[in-house]
Amino acid sequence: MTSLSPLLKQATPVVVDHALGSWIYGTDGREYLDFTTGIGVTSTGHCHPKVVAAAREQTGKIIHAQYTTVLHRPLLELTDRLGEELPSGLDSVFYANSGSEAVEAAVRLARMATGRPNIVVFQGGFHGRTVAAASLTTAGTRFSAGFAPLMAGVHMSAFPYAYRYGWDEDAAVAFALRELDYLLQTRTAPNDTAAFLIEPALGDGGYLPTPPAFLEGLRERATAHGIQLIIDEVQAGVGRTGRFWGHQWSAAEPDILVTAKGIASGFPISAIAASTATMSKGWPGSQGGTYGGNAVSAAAGVATLEVVREESLVENALLRGEQLQAGLLRLKNRFPAIGDVRGVGLMQGIEFSTEEGTPDAATAGAVQQATTEQDLLTLTCGPAGNVVRLIPALVVTAAEIGLGLRRLEAALESVAVPAPGTGTAFGHDAGSRPGERVAAGAR
Numbered sequence: 001m002t003s004l005s006p007l008l009k010q011a012t013p014v015v016v017d018h019a020l021g022s023w024i025y026g027t028d029g030r031e032y033l034d035f036t037t038g039i040g041v042t043s044t045g046h047c048h049p050k051v052v053a054a055a056r057e058q059t060g061k062i063i064h065a066q067y068t069t070v071l072h073r074p075l076l077e078l079t080d081r082l083g084e085e086l087p088s089g090l091d092s093v094f095y096a097n098s099g100s101e102a103v104e105a106a107v108r109l110a111r112m113a114t115g116r117p118n119i120v121v122f123q124g125g126f127h128g129r130t131v132a133a134a135s136l137t138t139a140g141t142r143f144s145a146g147f148a149p150l151m152a153g154v155h156m157s158a159f160p161y162a163y164r165y166g167w168d169e170d171a172a173v174a175f176a177l178r179e180l181d182y183l184l185q186t187r188t189a190p191n192d193t194a195a196f197l198i199e200p201a202l203g204d205g206g207y208l209p210t211p212p213a214f215l216e217g218l219r220e221r222a223t224a225h226g227i228q229l230i231i232d233e234v235q236a237g238v239g240r241t242g243r244f245w246g247h248q249w250s251a252a253e254p255d256i257l258v259t260a261k262g263i264a265s266g267f268p269i270s271a272i273a274a275s276t277a278t279m280s281k282g283w284p285g286s287q288g289g290t291y292g293g294n295a296v297s298a299a300a301g302v303a304t305l306e307v308v309r310e311e312s313l314v315e316n317a318l319l320r321g322e323q324l325q326a327g328l329l330r331l332k333n334r335f336p337a338i339g340d341v342r343g344v345g346l347m348q349g350i351e352f353s354t355e356e357g358t359p360d361a362a363t364a365g366a367v368q369q370a371t372t373e374q375d376l377l378t379l380t381c382g383p384a385g386n387v388v389r390l391i392p393a394l395v396v397t398a399a400e401i402g403l404g405l406r407r408l409e410a411a412l413e414s415v416a417v418p419a420p421g422t423g424t425a426f427g428h429d430a431g432s433r434p435g436e437r438v439a440a441g442a443r
Contacts, residue, residue, distance in 0.1 A: 011036075011368070011377075011379055011380075012372045012377055013372070014026045014028075014032060014372070014377065015027045015028070018047075019034070019046030019047060020045070020046050020047050021045040021046060021047075021048075021393065021395055022034055022045055022046075022392060022393050022395065022396050022397075022400050023046070024046065024377065030375055031375060032372075032375050032376070032377050033375060033376050033377065033400060033403060033404055033407065034046070034377045034392075034393070035376060035377055035378050035390045035391060035392050035404055036377045036378060036379050036391055037391050037392065037393050038266060039235070039261070039379065039391065040203070040235045040240060040261050040262060040347070040391045041261045041262060041265070041266050042262075042265055042266050042393055043238050043239065043240070043261075043262030043263075043265055043304060043308070043313070043393065043394050044265045044304055044307045044308065044311075044313065044393065044394060044395055045265075045393040045394075045395040045396075046266075046393070048265060048303075048304075048307055048395070050303045050306065050307050051264075051265045051300050051303045051304055051307065053303070054299045054300055054302065054303035055267065055296050055299055055300045055303075057299070058074060058295055058296045058298075058299035058300075059296055061295075062295050063294075063295060063296055064291070064294060064295065065295045066290060066291075067095065067292060067293040068288055072295045072298070074295050074296075074298035074299040074301075074302055075095065075293045075295070075298040077298075077302045078298045078301045078302050078305075079093050081301075081302055081305045081306070082259075082263075082271070082273070082301075082305065085244050085245075085305070086257065086273050087245070087253045087254065087257065088253070089253075089275050090254070090256075090257055090273040090274055090275060091273075091275060091276055092273065092274055092275060092276040092278075092279035092280075093271050093272070093273045094109075094271060094272050094279070094287050094292075095269060095270070095271045095292045095293035095298075096269075096270045096271070096272075096289055096292045096293075097268050097269065097270060097289065097291050097292055097294075098128070098260060098268065098270055099127075099128055099133075099232075099234035099235075099258070099260040099261065099270055100127070100128025100129055100130040100133040101128075101130070101270060101289070101292075102234070102258045102259070102260055102270035102271060102272050103127045103128050103132075103133045103136065103197075103232060103234070103258055104128070104130060104132045104133055105272050105287060106195075106197075106230045106232075106256045106258050106272045107119055107132065107136070107194075107195065107197070107230070108282070108286060109256060109272065109274060109278065109279065109281075109282050109286075110194045110195035110228040110230060110255075110256060111194045111195075112281055112282045112283055112286065113194075113228060113278050113281035113282065114194045114195075114226065114227070114228060116191065116192055116193055116194040117152075117153045117192060117194065118153045118154075118155060118188040118192050118193045118194060119136065119153060119154050119155070119193075119194055119195050119196075119197055120155050120156075120157055120180070120183065120188060120193060120195070120196045120197070121136050121137075121138060121154060121155070121156050121157070121197050121198070122138070122156065122157055122158070122159040122176075122196075122197075122198050123138050123156055123157070123158055123159045123161070123205075124138060124139055124159045124161065124202045124205030124206060124208065124383065125137060125138055125139060125159070125197070125198060125199055125202060125205055125232070126139035126143070126199070126202070126203050126204035126205055127197065127199075127232055127234075129143060131147070131150065131151060132151045134147075134150065135150035135151035135154050136151075136154055136197060137204075138156050138205070139202070139203070139204040139205040139206075139381075139382075139383060140204065140205075140382075140383045143204075155183060155187050155188045157176070157179055157180045157183045158175065158176040158179040158180070159176060159202070159205070159208070159210075160172035160173045160175065160176040160210075160211055160214050161206075161208060163339065163340040163342070163351065166357075169211050169213075170213070172211070173211050173213045173214045173217070176214060177214065177217045180217075180218075180221065181221075184221075184225075190224075190225035190226075190227065191225070191226075193225065193227050194227065194228060195227060195228040195229070195230050195255075195256070196218050196221075196222055196227060196228075196229050196230065197230045197232060198210060198215070198218065198229075198230075198231060198232065199231075199232045199233075199234075199235070199236060199246075200215065200231060200232075200233065200236045200241070200245070200246030200247040200249070200250075201235070201236045201241060201246050201343070201344055201347055203234075203235040203236070203381065204381045204382075205381070205382065205383065206349060206351065206381060206382035206383070206387045207342065207343055207347060207348065207349025207381060207382075207387055207389045208342060208349070209241075209246075209249070209342065209343065209344045209347075210246075210250075212249050212250030212251070212252075213250075215231075215247055215250040215252040216250050216251055216252045218252065219251075219252035219253065222255070228255040228256055228278070229252070229253075229254050229255050229256075230254060230255065230256045230257075230258065231245075231246075231247045231252075231254035231256075231257055231258070232258045233245050233246055233247070233257055233258055233259045234258055234259065234260045234261050234270070235261055235347070236347060237257075237259045237261070237262065237263070238259065238261070238262035238263050238304075238305075238308065239262070239308055239313050239314040239317050239345075239394050240262060240317060240345055240346055240347050240391075240394065241317070241321075241344045241345035241346075241347055242314065242315075242317045242318030242321055242344060242345035242346075243314065243318075243345075244308075244314055245257070246344070249344065255274060255275075255278060256272055256273070256274045256278065257272065257273045257274075258270070258271075258272050259271050259272075259273070262304070262394075263301050263304060263305075264297050264298075264300040264301040264304050265300055265303075265304045265307075266300075267294075267296060267297035267300040267301070268291075268294070268297055269292075269293065269294060269297035269298060269300075269301055308394065311395065313394035313395060314394075316394060316395070316396075317345040317346045317394050318345055319398075320346060320392065320396050320397075320398065320401050321343065321344065321345035321346045321347070321348065323398060323401050323402075324343075324346070324348050324390065324392070324401050324404075324405070325341065325343060325348055327401070327402075327405040327425070327426070328341040328348060328350060328390075328405075329341050330425040330426075331350075331405070331408065331409060331412060331425055332350075333419070333422070333425075334409075334412075334418050334419055334422040334425055335412050335416045335417075335418055335419070336355075336416075336417070336419055337352050337353070337360060337363050337416040337417070338350055338351070338352060338353075338416075339351050339352060339353030339357070339360075340353070343390075346390075346391065346392050346393075346394060346396065347389075347391060348389070348390045349381070349382075349387045349388070349389050349390075350364075350367075350387065350388045350389075350390075351364075351382065351386060351387045352364040352367070352386045352387070352388070353386070359382070359384035359385075359386035360386050361380075361384050361385040361386040363386075363415060363416060364380050364382075364385060364386045364387060364388050365380060365385065366415040367388055367408075367411055367412060367415050367416070368380050368388050370411035370412075370414045370415050371388075371407060371408060371411040373411070373414075374407040374408075374410050374411045375407065376404055376407040376408060376411070378390060378408075379391070390404070390408075392404070402426070405425075405426050406426040406427060409424065409425055409426050
């Protein structure tokens with residue numbers, strides 16, 4: 001009998017029958033509140049009616065129209081609609097299928113546009129699993145180990161991870177910028193450096209928002225030295241952080257922007273955006289791909305961007321993210337195993353630490369498994385695997401956030417020891433009773 005690769009590690013035992021909004025309905029008859037969203041992909045929730053309708057309609061017209069052979073209306077519409085959200089000056093777009101492909105296209109463009117070989121990445125960044133993208137990834141050795149040699153010309157600099165260093169954010173930013181300056185003096189000269197590549201909030205690296213002052217420091221140095229600033233918005237973009245783009249919490253603007261995941265609510269499509277002047281510096285034939293800009297995915301992307309605007313989902317992500325973080329901080333006060341709570345918008349992380357302050361992957365893993373028993377789906381991340389990440393859909397309601405927090409508290413109670421004298425943060429009504437489920441789409 002043929003089976004899936006044994007190298008695939010399933011985060012939960014759930015087999016999906018169908019899904020809607022923030023809810024996954026398993027073949028086991030249970031209803032799961034989904035705070036994973038396909039790792040931040042189903043931005044408008046599962047099977048949003050408008051996205052489903054757009055995809056169905058397009059499937060009846062044409063499914064695959066290879067876009068360097070024949071153009072199709074959904075891709076042109078998506079380009080126009082995306083252009084309304086892109087930072088000023090980024091008026092040229094190239095489409096691919098995945099985040100990894102888009103990251104590689106961005107790096108290729110930066111090298112061609114500058115004529116320089118080297119890329120600076122930042123510790124904890126995740127940029128994909130293909131060879132070049134894995135070479136740029138420092139979120140954990142599992143992404144790049146075992147298939148060396150990796151792509152040359154990659155240099156890593158420090159990320160301002162304040163909790164890890166035991167500093168405040170300002171001190172961490174000052175340190176990381178000094179380390180970058182030192183790197184440019186000792187390892188990769190500015191006139192050999194094509195690009196800085198960074199996420200506006202680390203994903204697999206531990207759900208760490210990049211401090212605005214650090215992004216602004218990168219922008220200052222990139223401008224001074226003619227270096228391209230590539231911002232990887234694959235996970236943080238399309239409203240997830242409470243701004244349309246995660247970097248918009250700062251004053252820094254990218255030279256090249258990378259997007260994927262939430263842009264089409266689960267249909268595979270990715271893109272890079274740059275100025276026409278920068279894009280024109282790429283070599284002829286250096287961009288292309290059989291499935292890039294697929295017609296059905298593009299139609300889903302148009303519908304997704306319409307839903308994000310019509311339903312004020314960026315604003316909802318901000319409000320629900322504030323509600324979620326406030327609840328997580330209450331849990332931190334109750335459970336000493338929680339060392340740090342951080343995030344922005346609907347991209348929140350809980351870092352577990354031992355009494356000695358070292359990463360506690362065992363507790364994080366146990367909590368993540370326990371949430372499934374409470375009918376709440378979560379994931380772990382971080383180089384040590386000691387961060388539980390919460391990624392609700394942008395359509396999540398206040399009631400669903402409240403329910404998720406109660407279920408998370410119940411999971412924590414089954415695994416971690418609460419601080420003496422602390423009562424429940426949210427009450428004990430977090431079970432799997434049918435009457436508990438919040439109607440999909442209600443806000």
